[in-house]
Amino acid sequence: MKQNCDVLIVGAGPAGLCAASVFVNTNVQVVVIERDPFLGGQLLKQTHMFFGSKEQYAGTRGFAISDILKESVLQAKNIHIFTETVAAGYYPEDGFMLAIEQDQTLHRIGFKKVIVATGASEKALIFENNDLPGIFGAGAVQTLMNMYGVAPGKEVIMVGSGNIGLIVSYQLLQAGISVKCIIEAAPVIGGYFVHAAKIRRLQIPIYTQTTIRKAIGTDSLEGVEIVSLDEKWQSIPGTERIESCDTLCLAVGLCPMSELLSQMQCETKYVPELGGSVAIRNHRMQCTNKDVYIAGDVAGIEEASSAMLEGYIAGVSIAEDLQIATPKHLVLRENSVEFLKAMRSGPIGEKICSGLKKVEESHV
Amino acid sequence: MNLKDDNTIVCRCADVTLGEIKEAIRKGYTTLDEIKRLTRAGMGQCQGKTCRNLLLQIIANELHISPTDVELSRLRPPSVTIPLELLAKEDANEN
Amino acid sequence: MKTKAAVVVIGGGVIGTAIAYELTLRGVRDIVLVEKNTLFSGATARCGAGVRQQWGTEMNLRLSIGSVKRYETLAEELDYPHGIEFSQTGYFMPVYTEKQRQQFEKNVSLQRKFGLDVQYLQPEECRSIVPIVSLDGLLGATYYDKDGYLSPFHTTAAYAEAAKRNGVCIEKNTEVLGFTMEKETIRSVKTNRGDISCDCVVNAAGGWSQEIAQMAHVTLPLFSERHQILVTEPIEPLFRPMVMSFTHGFYTQQEPNGAILMGVGDPHEPKGYNMDHSYHFLHTVASLVTSVLPAVGKARVVRQWSGLYNISPDKAPILGLPKEVNNMFLAVGFSGHGFMVAPMVSEMIAQMITNEELSIPEARTQLDLGRYDRGERIVEPSVV
Amino acid sequence: MFKNTGCLSSIEYSSLMPDEDRLNEGPVAIIECPEHIPCNPCQQACPRGAIQPFQKITDLPVIQFDLCNGCGNCISVCPGLAIYVIEKNYTPDTSLMKIPYEMLPIPEKNDICDILSREGSVIGRGRVERVQKYAFNPKGRVVWVEIPKKLYKEARNVRMVKE
């Protein structure tokens, strides 16, 4: 099927939904494509309350935020949403985004402007037998457990003490699944103290300076061998020990899904602080291909609240390009820019800010 | 990262091991593209979504450089697989 | 980087690396190979990698037969333990028109004269070779089981590593910017990493060979043209040989791991250096290939890419010196089938440089650039 | 220190608590949120203005213990479950702890529970006094637990012992 729209939004997570919400009550024809059967992206899998301010639904649980965000967008007649539809590629000569719905229907979607809000994928880790069944990405564990109500296993070891590792450990405990320990290669816990404290006071140990050497098992995971690391990140001989478990959950970071941006000839750069390859953009979230905007984790790994704010900024900037921006729109963007700045102002935002410096163009 | 065990699988689509990748780097094939072409790592069904980052890390580790200095390769479509019969069915000129 | 060499080879594809290696076999060791990108990054990396011997002219037959013979033992010769993955699973070339049938029969009798046991299959025999072929409109096919394909990457790496062991300096990320000339002679090659003075130059720059020649004020009658390929996910074995249809303009092959590779020529493709990907290609090749091999429709496309054909007026290579420059050896204009003739071509370029007799002596007068001025062409009836 | 262990040490958590005089006076909220997270619902939730206004959203919450009456509104809005209330002198022998609780089994009045420290060690037994629910946070509960008075500093969590 071939169709044209004014604005194509790839991804209906927090960033994509907020971007789409800008076009509610306008005449702009918007198409949103989302690869999951549901809207809200990873928010839907989050049982915890979110940080931030009231405007970003702080204190609301992730799945509830996604309900709020999709509400306005679902009602709008000018916003057409295709779920279970994946962007397959951008074809510059043919002038459209190719998308595939449920593995059965191809859509060729022409557009004036596009917002890429594809989010992130999970990083993997190298260790012996890392491909045994029973070893999951943390996202997979969340999907199994919180979307489908299926326990990933009986006894879990978590690798990584960033926020995701901590949150998913807590979610496992909520689901009644035992978490044996969290291991962390660094000398300090990566995530927020408050998340770590929640699981520590549930008696879950966090072993820092510890890494996984190998997974053990024939058809599926039966245990792991872990080892302590010295200050140079080298294994300390004699500290190897075997822990039994049927599930290993890898929470070792996220990586922006920037394939489409590369296809659309947006200049990208590898920025470790932002999780991987991200597009160069200006403060309007516009890429070097001026028809392309980004928002959310694809622009650099951060929190859902920043994804939402970036979604508003990208949406309003396109509204401006299409010459339909209202004063209200501009206020929304101004506020979003201010909020973002404020959120990134503390010590936790330092890393993001130093990463952003490398990819933010100073000019429009 | 434990980089000692050469039998560790890095690209799970094509079962490419750490040893094969280190061998390619040792022979002077130090870009993602060269390693991909010689070892098939990242050429499989997921198109590097799982191993791309690992490859970057391994290259950086082996060459003692920062991952930011590893040359990135161009990512070709499609980003997801498409059955050929679907493409054949679709009329490219229909409006 | 060295500033002086006997020979500077321009181009790190299969042709350039093979020439460098062949030169070392003939005692020339003072060689610098410059490649603007990385090894096997241009047309070599993007080719379909098939090698066929079913050609319709003597010259192409001799080039390809000699090359296949060499490929059969090349990994051992180059001491490349991984191997070059040469797999002789044959080429199956279906026939759909009477005119084609006559041409193919003529080709087969010529091919048989060269000792190739090419079969002409009747429609009902075709399925014994390609069980999934559609019989719709099929009048027959030719099939030769010693054709096949091999890894362009490993082949190039094998040549490059052997050349290196024999003393060749390979300089990656080194782009040729121009030449210092003295009358009709190139004295040095200017690159982004410095100049290299030399006795002679080999132009094996693939899609960019006309631009390199122009730097020495030689205008080659060549142009570059995008050709696209896609590959599917591995699926169960469906067919063994390369299937190549002149009627449809496609070729397709299932690799040992089960992935199916396919490409198609586009008669409307403009000349130039565009290496983007198009949906038009995706749709076209999918329609054409599934019309001939319907079972392939289940396979999923995993990646598409494009590369440049470097096309000559008669779609045959141009080898040797141009009249304007006395030390730039051309190994250009392969028109999409350079990889399959690389062993013979590289051998002959090395022979030219070292003043030996050529393995195919007629190549000196039949494949030189001057043939176009003389109004002589290789008229190959069988190219995609 | 807490970045290595995920637990506040006794020095660290003691420094976040009011002095003994204030603890003896009546219920009071304690905020264990030491990291400048961009987050402010607690400040907005306090009906008495006991949590100092934020200059920036990344400010640390600072509670003025003399204005706090231990109502616990801030407990239920805190995304980090970082706030709890202690009423040291609940009875002559017991203290009352109000904590956020999101685990199974769901506590009910008079249920017996293990009392856990910041490290998750079982340090005693307690009794559920009340389970508070909030309309805006339907699944989140604030549980009031009566604990032995000697544990008023170490206690930080509970686990239900019922089936």
Place this chain on the structure above:
Amino acid sequence: MRIEKHPILEFKEKKKVSFFLDGKPVQGFEGEPIAVALFEQGYKNINESLVYHRPRGIFCCIGNCSSCLMKVDGIPNVRTCTKRIEEGMQVETQKREP
């Protein structure tokens, strides 16, 4: 194993759907992806790797990786962590050529 009770989430009772794994009848809930339903029924190992025939199961569960590819109603290489089950569906493990 199903999570029966959860302090925060509610898992509503859903319609059962029957389908086949290598000819054997199996069950899952409506709307569930194939791999999830199989995992819940105890089938962790549902695929084997291309070269070394290593056992593979769910890894990313969002259709990114290649761990859970199976043949579904005759179509090979279906990402079963996102493809939802349908009544009577024939799901087969893909044994690779030795």
